[in-house]
Amino acid sequence: MKFAVIVFPGSNCDVDMYHAIADELQEEVEYVWHDEENLDRFDAILLPGGFSYGDYLRSGAIARFSNVMKAVQKAAEEGKPILGVCNGFQILLEAGLLPGAMRRNNSLKFICRPVSLKVENNETMFTSSYEQGEIITIPIAHGEGNYYCDEPTLKRLIENRQIVFRYHGENPNGSLADIAGIVNEKGNVLGMMPHPERAVDVLLGSADGLKLFQSIVKYWRETHVITA
Numbered sequence: 001m002k003f004a005v006i007v008f009p010g011s012n013c014d015v016d017m018y019h020a021i022a023d024e025l026q027e028e029v030e031y032v033w034h035d036e037e038n039l040d041r042f043d044a045i046l047l048p049g050g051f052s053y054g055d056y057l058r059s060g061a062i063a064r065f066s067n068v069m070k071a072v073q074k075a076a077e078e079g080k081p082i083l084g085v086c087n088g089f090q091i092l093l094e095a096g097l098l099p100g101a102m103r104r105n106n107s108l109k110f111i112c113r114p115v116s117l118k119v120e121n122n123e124t125m126f127t128s129s130y131e132q133g134e135i136i137t138i139p140i141a142h143g144e145g146n147y148y149c150d151e152p153t154l155k156r157l158i159e160n161r162q163i164v165f166r167y168h169g170e171n172p173n174g175s176l177a178d179i180a181g182i183v184n185e186k187g188n189v190l191g192m193m194p195h196p197e198r199a200v201d202v203l204l205g206s207a208d209g210l211k212l213f214q215s216i217v218k219y220w221r222e223t224h225v226i227t228a
């Protein structure tokens with residue numbers, strides 16, 4: 001299985017993401033610069049965190065016009081797993097691949113610390129290795145993580161079980177309904193503010209993020225017959 005880590009000017013979690021896939025998950029992974037137009041050779045696409053284009057206008061608002069985003073859109077339509085973490089999530093929202101928008105944290109401060117999350121839906125290609133309702137520890141690091149959408153959208157998210165992770169115990173940023181991560185209707189595009197790639201080894205404080213990447217591999221193996 002081959003992963004792409006998309007790199008925008010200002011990405012700063014691309015190396016963490018690469019490390020998580022190459023060294024902890026031990027799968028093939030390649031950095032892909034934002035002007036790439038073809039992602040056909042990849043099985044899963046990862047949009048890492050950071051400050052693409054310096055967060056000018058709004059986080060992700062400029063990156064979403066990159067050439068590579070047309071290829072990400074195509075990969076999403078083909079049903080490939082697409083994961084956007086933090087700034088990656090913000091770019092997916094700006095690109096319209098996920099519903100809703102991100103606002104400044106209600107404290108107006110950048111927050112960087114581990115948080116507790118509840119796995120709200122373990123029947124997705126990203127969460128099948130977790131228990132339903134499992135409480136996990138994953139770090140956050142953002143200034144704009146205050147997820148918002150209108151009421152009909154929230155209703156749809158709840159009805160379709162598109163809320164995958166919620167903050168547990170304490171909501172660090174004021175996000176609507178404690179939302180920390182959502183999938184699209186089809187279930188193959190996940191955006192989340194917490195950073196699973198920073199929680200892939202107990203030496204980092206938590207290995208709870210690893211199961212997310214393992215779930216993607218499990219899904220891919222179950223849906224692809226290996227003939228070699």
Ligand SMILES: NC(=O)CC[C@H](N)C(=O)O
Pocket residue numbers: 013048049050051052055059085086087088110141142143144145
């Ligand atoms: N770690 C990140 O991806 C940061 C995201 C974004 N720049 C913010 O501060 O909200």
